[in-house]
Amino acid sequence: MKATFALAAVFHIVLLVAALPTPVPQTNGGPPFDPAGVKNVGNGHGGQFIGGQCLSNADCGSGCCAGPSGICSGPGAQTQAGKTGCGFVAGGAPVASAPPAAAPVNNGATAAPANGGPPFDPAGVKNVGNGHGGQFIGGQCLSNADCGSGCCAGPSGICSGPGAQTQNGKTGCGFVAGGAPVASAPPAAAAPVNNGASATPANGGPPFDPAGAKNVGNGAGGQFIGGQCLSGADCASGCCAGPSGICSGVGAQTQAGKTGCGFVAPGKRAIADLLV
Template sequence: MKSFTAISFLAFASYVAAQANGGPAFDPSGAKNVGNGQGLQFIGAQCLSAADCGSGCCAGPSGICSGVGAQTQAGKTGCGFVSGAAPAAAPPAAAAPPPAAAVAGTASAGGPPFDPSGAKNVGNGQGLQFIGAQCLSAADCGSGCCAGPSGICSGVGAQTQAGKTGCGFVSGAAPAAAPAPAAAAPAAAPAAAVAGTASAGGPAFDPSGAKNVGNGNGVQFIGGQCLSAADCGSGCCAGPSGICSGVGAQTQAGKTGCGFVSKRFISRSRRSLL
């Protein structure tokens, strides 16, 4: 209780001071998530460090969770803000060490340093890793982008910033992808939910997202194909071919903006009404 009270007091003091430092005003409904380091804070609310934010970006000058593509808009000065009131990151549990070579504090081959609090997600291929933490391949990252030169989860729109060399990094320590069982092949994806290259322009689809195309469950990651926004975890299915995108990057790399809806999706919706 004393620890919680201390953190609450520090967060309040930081809130008062930060509002005077510039940048957009905080959304006060996020006060309960300030400084807990659980990655629950939404965009527009206060943060003491990137560990608070679901987006992985705590932007200056005052500490506000931001989408990576919008980190320098509306008076913000970019990701990387850390408040003096931020609690120190807890060390990873000894019983669950990261895989070999998945170490972390600084990037060993260039690019930005890794956020060490993501060590538990390195190399598990479950798409749980947040932006700014280490990855062995895109399968680790919630954003679907593991950027070189050292392997760091990145927003697609920021994949070449801060010394990064773009999505597509795969470490020699990355586990080999398990082959899909033969029995599951017919139901792997709806017709026309192909994968590999975009058939009508824009970036190529990440083929590992084929299982999420057209199911409308909102589990498709950035870079995977979509038939409508209902497929995408980001809520943005960008044209011209239907690819899940971060909102801030919806017109980059040949994309034509959010709002793409496949004719096949419309046709299937009509049939379900008959």
């Protein structure tokens, strides 16, 4: 009885193994297949992971079945490690249609810049031209109003960090496409306010970040690094660096023209004085 049961179990396992797809040996080169992906070969369901064997693009989650032997690959690595590019098709395998190139849509979005500069990130198409400030850096924009950074850089309209607005062929913030709403530019420098905040240091050192004007002189420790301070009590880092009073990381207190922590504006008491 036990022998009969054992033979039946072995026969059942043989049937299961026989039902699995048989991987095609790599007769043409390229990196070795990951054997864990055998179950995903040739079903065309896009379930195969990178490194697993494929019979066409339709097998791969990445959409790229690379030659010369058929291995799922990231599109950016399709010609590395002996691979010959996406589009491999084994004899008789279903061919997955390649995704169409991003075409212009009603909001004016496109995949490639018309006038130069870096390429747009196609994932941002939905944020183009709505003026809601939802576009991320690298996405297309029709004006500053589209960008979370507030900077739509020319020559073709791409959201950029203000500090990188002239890099990689960009021509600076302020790009406006025909008919796009123009976002009002932020003021070039914050005007002095009653709390003594200023955009420009009086005695040297790096310029203050004008976004921190609201945190100057309240002693609440809410000022970020780069914002103006009247004493160390203003800074979240606890370091108000001279010569003009700017919140600094302790390790950077003498960099970029700063003269070290401990700056106290006239009329303010130092933190040490407040603790005695």
